[in-house]
Amino acid sequence: MSKLGKEMLIGFIPAVAAFLIYMGYNVFPLLLIGLIGASLFYVVKTRGGGSVGVGSSGRKNPRMNRPPAYMTFDDIGGQDRAKGELKEALDFLIRYEEIKKFGIRPLKGILLTGPPGTGKTLMAKAAAHYTNSVFVSASGSEFVEMYVGVGASRIRDLFKEARGRAAKENKQSAILFIDEIDVVGGKREGGQQREYDQTLNQLLTEMDGIHTSETPRILIIAATNRKEMLDSALLRPGRFDRHIEVDLPDKKGRLHILQIHSKNKPLDDMTSLDRVSSETFGFSGAQLESVMNEAAIYAMREGDAVVRQPHLSQAIDKVMMGEKTDREASKEERRRVALHELGHAIVAEKVKPSSVSMVSLSPRGKALGYVRHNPQQDQYLYTKMEIEHQIMIALGGSVAEEMFYGGRSTGSRNDFEQSLRMVGNMVDSGLTGLGIVDRRQVTTEELMKVNAEILEDLTERTRQLLEKYRSVFTASLDILIREEVLSGDQFRILVKSNEVPTSA
Known part of the structure; x- marks a missing residue:
């Protein structure tokens, strides 16, 4: 309904009610029926998922509509192999006419797997910048709802949102990122139909409906820490064609990550990030970022103008084991x-x-x-x-x-x-x-x-x-x-x- 139509309706209803009262009619039953009807309309509107990018409360989901933060592959350290594999897959989206000569079908989906904190979400954002695509994101938990059919409806809305925004912004492609996809893409065990199964079925249907020759082209990137939990129908070629492991960084990768996160911090000339990378075996990128941040906090707490090596050592201990406690032992x-x-x-x-x-x-x-x-x-x-x-x-x-x-x-x-x-x-x-x-x-x-x-x-x-x-x-x-x-x-x-x- 247009804005003018809504204003006319708002003005017309009170006028009719006043006229009926003037004529001596009892308008209370009519008002009660109208109130019930408006309530039902509101429930259907907010819970039915009819509008694009609508969350469980009926408000537009800010996560789906928020533009991605500026992120490039150069801002992500310690994942050279994973970045190279992802870039190759993204080139199929960019160089469409060239790969068409070889009869190559562009990929429909890319699955990023690996431990938490290794940069899967950052890589999805960088992919959108690399391909100059619209970036639409959602978390798996956003599709879980107690009302039957809501999750499936939100899947449809997500794809509609990606196509609509790409057309509006005159983009040739859109990247649709689903984080923690194992929430809705878990293995189907048969028996009683679950809401999760309906949501997964809708996702599979939408992925099958992606025609890579049409514009705007849609590429789905999903991330999970538990690949073994995903349904086999989701993992087969033609849906998630590439499975890219985003693993914990090695020593060289850790040093690169530390250098990235130290650019905006005043480091002492005697500080050795190479030593820190040796002492942080098994740390993820998120933990290494936290080490640099905590080291800067220690320096500020002690009134130092620069971050020194002892601050980094204390930060490693804190990230690994927690903050010092006030526990008094005998x-x-x-x-x-x-x-x-x-x-x-x-x-x-x-x-x-x-x-x-x-x-x-x-x-x-x-x-x-x-x-x-x-x-x-x-x-x-x-x-x-x-x-x-x-x-x-x-x-x-x-x-x-x-x-x-x-x-x-x-x-x-x-x-x-x-x-x-x-x-x-x-x-x-x-x-x-x-x-x-x-x-x-x-x-x-x-x-x-x-x-x-x-x-x-x-x-x-x-x-x-x-x-x-x-x-x-x-x-x-x-x-x-x-x-x-x-x-x-x-x-x-x-x-x-x-x-x-x-x-x-």
Whole structure:
């Protein structure tokens, strides 16, 4: 209805009501019927998803209509392989006439998979800038509704929105980005029809209806952390043609990300981002951005004009383990924690020389103390001996407590969980006496026996190792309790000066 029509209707209704009252009619039933009708119209309008880009409350979804932030592939670090693969797929959208000569069908969908915080959403935004396309985005949760058919209606509206905006802005293409697609694209289990299934069916229908020869051309980019949860009909060629893994960055990638996020921060000339990239193995791009941000916060908190290396080290600890807590431990508890952490550090230093970056007695998160390790290089494959060394490092804390107190404490719980996971990894990799087996086909008794044999053997080896360096505990204990922090270099000096010479 036009604006003029609405104004005429608003003026006409009160005039008719006043005339009927003047003539002596009882207008109350008519008003009641009108009110009920208006209420029903409002419910249908807001819940039916009839308008483009409408959310569950009836208001236009700002996320669907908001233009993307300016983002290019140069602003995304640590994903050279994924960016190259995505650019190739996007070139099919840009160079349409050229690929048409080779009979190449442009891709309909691209699925970005990988851990959280690796830059999947950023890559979708950069794709829109790269192709000069309209960017329309939505989250999987926006299609979930208790009212039947609403999710499917919103899928239709999303595609209509992409085509309409592309035509309005005179664009040749539109990129439709769906984040967390596993919410609506999960595997269909059959049986009772679910609202999720109707939404997924509508998405599949819309993707089949994309004619890549028509203008504007639509490319769907979706992101998920759980690819294994998606329905096979969604993953087949002709729908999501490309599956691009956006993985955690390696050392070179981490350095690139740190350099990007340090451009607007005053770094001290002596600051080494290369060292930070070495100490952040397993960090995602989002975590690395947080490291730089937290380091700047520490610098501002301490009144420094520049961000220094200690600020970056503190930021790594905070992102990894949480902020320092005000937890007050007793003197005896602090001594036990110190011995526990020194046990980890001594074993780590002997099985992996120069790997200890810091020994700390400062409570962070749920930990009363911790040892930060500095991997020499990124590692993705492990031998049996290397896994055994990792288990010995994890067991070092509890063995140290047994040496000095005659028993363990609850502080070893997380260490034991890590040890059991690593033993399970050995079983799955065929590195135990069981040979090459499927763990699901091994009885619980057999697994318990293997766990006990491996952990008892490694515990004994750890005890023998730490007994040789009992003097290191004595030399380091008072310093750690007093200073609360031992740097890796300080710790190595103490280990070397108290090392027992081997007999000839």
